[in-house]
Amino acid sequence: MIFNSWNFALFLPIVFLQYWFATKGNLKLQNILLLVSSYFFYACWDWRFMFLLIFSTLLDYFTGIKIHEASKQKNKRWWLWLSISVNLGFLGVFKYYNFFAASFADGLSLIGFKANLGSLRLILPVGISFYTFHGLSYVIDIYKNRIKPEKNLVDYSVFVSFFPLLVAGPIERATHLLPQIQKKREFDYSKAVDGLRQILWGLFKKIVIADNCAEYANLIFNNSGDYSGSTLVLGALFFTFQIYGDFSGYSDIALGTARLFGIDLLRNFAFPYFSRDIAEFWRRWHISLSSWFKDYLYIPLGGSKGGMWIKIRNTFIIFLVSGFWHGANWTFIVWGALNAIYFLPLLLSNSNRHNLDSVAQGKLFPNLKELSFMVLTFGLTVFAWIFFRANTIAHAISYISEILSGSLFTIPNFEGVGKAFTTSVLVVIFVLVEWQGREGQYAIANLGQLRNLPIRWSLYALLLFSIGMFMPSVESPFVYFQF
Numbered sequence: 001m002i003f004n005s006w007n008f009a010l011f012l013p014i015v016f017l018q019y020w021f022a023t024k025g026n027l028k029l030q031n032i033l034l035l036v037s038s039y040f041f042y043a044c045w046d047w048r049f050m051f052l053l054i055f056s057t058l059l060d061y062f063t064g065i066k067i068h069e070a071s072k073q074k075n076k077r078w079w080l081w082l083s084i085s086v087n088l089g090f091l092g093v094f095k096y097y098n099f100f101a102a103s104f105a106d107g108l109s110l111i112g113f114k115a116n117l118g119s120l121r122l123i124l125p126v127g128i129s130f131y132t133f134h135g136l137s138y139v140i141d142i143y144k145n146r147i148k149p150e151k152n153l154v155d156y157s158v159f160v161s162f163f164p165l166l167v168a169g170p171i172e173r174a175t176h177l178l179p180q181i182q183k184k185r186e187f188d189y190s191k192a193v194d195g196l197r198q199i200l201w202g203l204f205k206k207i208v209i210a211d212n213c214a215e216y217a218n219l220i221f222n223n224s225g226d227y228s229g230s231t232l233v234l235g236a237l238f239f240t241f242q243i244y245g246d247f248s249g250y251s252d253i254a255l256g257t258a259r260l261f262g263i264d265l266l267r268n269f270a271f272p273y274f275s276r277d278i279a280e281f282w283r284r285w286h287i288s289l290s291s292w293f294k295d296y297l298y299i300p301l302g303g304s305k306g307g308m309w310i311k312i313r314n315t316f317i318i319f320l321v322s323g324f325w326h327g328a329n330w331t332f333i334v335w336g337a338l339n340a341i342y343f344l345p346l347l348l349s350n351s352n353r354h355n356l357d358s359v360a361q362g363k364l365f366p367n368l369k370e371l372s373f374m375v376l377t378f379g380l381t382v383f384a385w386i387f388f389r390a391n392t393i394a395h396a397i398s399y400i401s402e403i404l405s406g407s408l409f410t411i412p413n414f415e416g417v418g419k420a421f422t423t424s425v426l427v428v429i430f431v432l433v434e435w436q437g438r439e440g441q442y443a444i445a446n447l448g449q450l451r452n453l454p455i456r457w458s459l460y461a462l463l464l465f466s467i468g469m470f471m472p473s474v475e476s477p478f479v480y481f482q483f
Contacts, residue, residue: 001044003253004206005475011041016260020187027184031158034261038163042127045167049125052090057160059086060135064142064149076143083139087132094124096328127167129325133292134160138174140296147174155181162263164254168247168480170268170288177265185262194448195259201444202252204463206478208470209430210245212423213238220414221389224399229408232399234420239389240382241427244273246479247286252442271438273381273431274359276373278342279352281381289325293318311347316340326388331396335387342380358439 001007015037023029043050063083070076138159141147150156159178165171220227220235227235251268258265272284282290301314316337323336346352359374360366366374383400390396414420437443444463450456 001041002475002477003250003257004203004478007044011037012257012260019261025184025186027182028154030185030261031154031181034158034162035154038158038161038166041163042161042166045126046123049123052125052128053131053161056087056090056131056135057157059083060139060160061150061153061156064139065151067139067142068149080139080143084136087136091128091132094128130169130171131160131166133171133289137171137292137296141174147178150174150178152182162258164257165265168250168254168478169286170251170254170266171292172266172288177263180263188262191259191262194445195256197444197448198252198256198259198442200256200460200463200467201442202249202254202256203467205245205249205252205430206476207472208426208466210242210249210479211472211476212426212470213242213245214476216414216416216420216423217242217389219416221399224395224402227402227414228410228412229403229405230410231412231414232403233408234412234414236382236386236389236403238420238423240273240385241430243385243388243479244269245430250478250480255442267441271358271434271443273378274374274435274438275377276355276359276370277346277351277377278339278380279346280355281377282339282343283356289322293322297321308348312344315343315347319343330393331387331390334393334396335384338384338387342384361439 001011015033019030019033023033039050039053042053060083063079066079067076070079138147138156142149150159155178158181159172159174162172162177162181217235217239220231221239224232224235248269255265255267266288268286268288270284270287272281275281275284298314298318301317302310303314304311319336319340320333321336323332323334323339326332326335343352346354359370386399387393387396390399434443437446440446444459447456447459450459
């Protein structure tokens, strides 16, 4: 079941009504309902992988208790590493085994040895990277004495598998989500309306922007050898807005859906394409993952303490691991390395903590300096996305080589170029709306404050009409389901 499906459109109101009316405000019943609904939501994708989700939940639940109860530090450490090893072991087998096996065989062939390690024909369980990180942060926080273990198995299971965030985040922390699960919740009309508004904007991002851009991004990337450099630039731009509209759209729907049930999830996107440097971009893009790596990898490695070499080493480790987290392909690793290189000048000049506020805050237009840095940062990001989207390193290099050729200065030409112009206009309108609402939690958050009801509802109707008009006949999965 995916957010942009008719099944979810039926599932959500049924769960919502049962949650607020059938349970009569009983917290225990509400949490049981959320757990059953979340498992049903996940089983609709593939019920066979329910065992993996449940096993991971039970593993971290019990190891968390054992870590807390252990009297000796070595015993605490043993239980911690049991959880880490098993969780990462499952993740490694399902997501990375074939990559490591192929890379090892290629390495042996370079020195004259032939090895056939075979490959595993496994389906990647959707959401495994996300719920694995939920559990890991929980047991690490217990080990570090930041929290105490949760004894209520239902409450902990809801934390791991809450359906809005189960398959593509945001990556939650027990310190943030568990207290909300344990606290009595009462229906808040304004919060529910705000949640519906964010769901509406998320659906617009996904269906109208991302899916339309995906049509041309896929066409151009999959046939890049047939097109000019100017057309390939358009392909990279279409993918840039595809992945943003797709992933931030999912996050908007997740946050809005959770708010319908009285729960606030961590913000995952904060208008990243308006960033003035790459450090700001990573404070605004996939925020829950960036902060997870900072807290559970970067800081334990020493963070920014020590000499410049330590800072550079830790920065590259973070970005490379972030790239590898996205998928078992060298293209993702290069993408991570590129972002580390982008980040390096900021680190060396100690300016990576600049630009903490919104660009042109309180103003309609940015100044020339802000605009220049935004364009530069956006261009670097688009360039890096080429590696992220390419099938192989060779594919990315050939793609970039053609862009840098003389064909860059030709008129773009590809099948459906006329229709693509309509998509480009939609993207421009989308960017303008995002710019106007960049100081809010999401682009149309302030629309609810518009006192002119006819105009407000006309805008809602326009968004709904756009979604209905561009709704594909076949449901399009979200990009991050594969990660």
